[in-house]
Amino acid sequence: MKQPISITAISSISPLGFDTETIWKNYQSESHFFSKKEGNWVAQLQEHTKNEIDSLRHSNSKYKQLDDSVLFGIYSARQAIKSAGWDTKDNFGINIGSSRGATGLFETYFEDFLEHKKAQTLSSPTTTLGNISSWVAHDLQTKGPEISHSITCSTALHAMLNGVAWLNSGMCDKFLVGGSEAPLTPFTIAQMKALKIYSKESDNRPCKALDFSKTKNTMILSEAAAMACLEIGKTNKTLAQIEGIGYGTELLEHNASLSTNADCFQRSMAMALGDSNPDDVDVIVTHTPGTIKGDLAEHNAIKAIFCNKIPALTTNKLKVGHSLGASGLLSIEMAVLMLNHQTFIDIPYLEQSSPKKISKIMINAVGFGGNAVSVLLSK
Structure with missing residues (x-):
């Protein structure tokens, strides 16, 4: 930035x-x-x-x-x-x-x-x-x-x-x-x-x-x-700061699917991280629309970028579904709320540890055609 x-x-x-x-x-x-x-x-x-x-x-x-x-x-x-x-x-x-x-x-x-x-x-x-x-x-x-x-x-x-x-x-x-x-x-x-x-x-x-x-x-x-x-800049109204932005596309294998390891997400997350230490990211608000292949592909991409220290994962789609073109900003709002309340919204069926702090959150979104975006926020 x-x-x-x-x-x-x-x-x-x-x-x-x-x-x-x-x-x-x-x-x-x-x-x-x-x-x-x-x-x-x-x-x-x-x-x-x-x-x-x-x-x-x-x-x-x-x-x-x-x-x-x-x-x-x-x-x-x-x-x-x-x-x-x-x-x-x-x-x-x-x-x-x-x-x-x-x-x-x-x-x-x-x-x-x-x-x-x-x-x-x-x-x-x-x-x-x-x-x-x-x-x-x-x-x-x-x-x-x-x-x-x-x-x-x-x-x-x-x-x-x-x-x-x-x-x-x-x-x-x-x-x-x-x-x-x-x-x-x-x-x-x-x-x-x-x-x-x-x-x-x-x-x-x-x-x-x-x-x-x-x-x-x-x-x-x-x-x-x-x-x-x-x-x-930063003002007295600042809710969160945008630390990094990233995007990535991939060759179309199918009109509606990602590659197995979501290459576009790997590119977007790496770009959003920039010189930041991946270990400093506490939470990822995932795109995960609730499909078998889509959820797994994004998870594979996260594991490829964050290796052995995967941040806590969450999403709002199990509560509110997929609002297509609006969904990414709805996820940004969720991230901003977690940052300001210092409270993690857990996924009840996902085995993981809740973060001890919430200082940096990455938000992901992707659409048909493999066009991914990642945004890194901090308080």
Whole structure:
């Protein structure tokens, strides 16, 4: 890293809640936040959280036409910049990505098109992938750069990498980064089921992320958005510092799988570590989506980089599932909470020792196509 970069605020909206106190309480509980939707496991926003989104939707006539992914983004972005104390005149940059974008709205418009053989007027502008960043920028009234992208499930952490690059370039001194996803639609769930990775479990742990002995895939989709405010240097609002960032890609062996030893993760973790001693990393928040091959490949990569001293491993996916493009930032939030509370969120079925301290945490994310990102945080 050229210079210290701080996370001065972080906000999310997910099945865990939308305020920090509730989210941390839910992380410490033994419950998961899955329910059934049309016979499939999903992680949905709780009713009181949905009410917050409904209030936002009806607060502006223009917002009634927007997809949930956009509204989730607007809501969490508002909370983040409020917590950071940013003002519209700051002209901060925005980079918010999504794996799928406006899935619900797109499916609705396409169903209508199949019936009437005619597209509705707003079917294009309200379903473009850039819609999330554009509407967040509009809502926050900032005139800084606004960027959107999709790099599948590592999208939100790629947004963080991009924000760091802009800050290091000197072209901005504040950047809002994140991801938003509303994938609980019939076609999106059907796509995951077609890959044969979706959970069919019937016990009290429908997602078994980080269970390396499982014999079935257990991925479950989740809806969520998460945003982080990045600033150069350390301030009195600093929640965590970004010590290292890394990325890695690998040759495609299959459209949806990693290599056996996740070469891309080995590259991203090594780059994020830089000159740091691997032994100093206390915790890794893994990507581990709950699939047999995906979880094992990441674990193999971790063993290759950290050798005989593997940090304590954890993930939020056994509680809240996989929010695709938003998942990396949701993991960043989990890491920030553990750093600031000095409390490790353990995995009940994983045999390991809890860390004696939590000074440095690495966060991993990867998407279809082997595009991994790793971020190293410290307090």
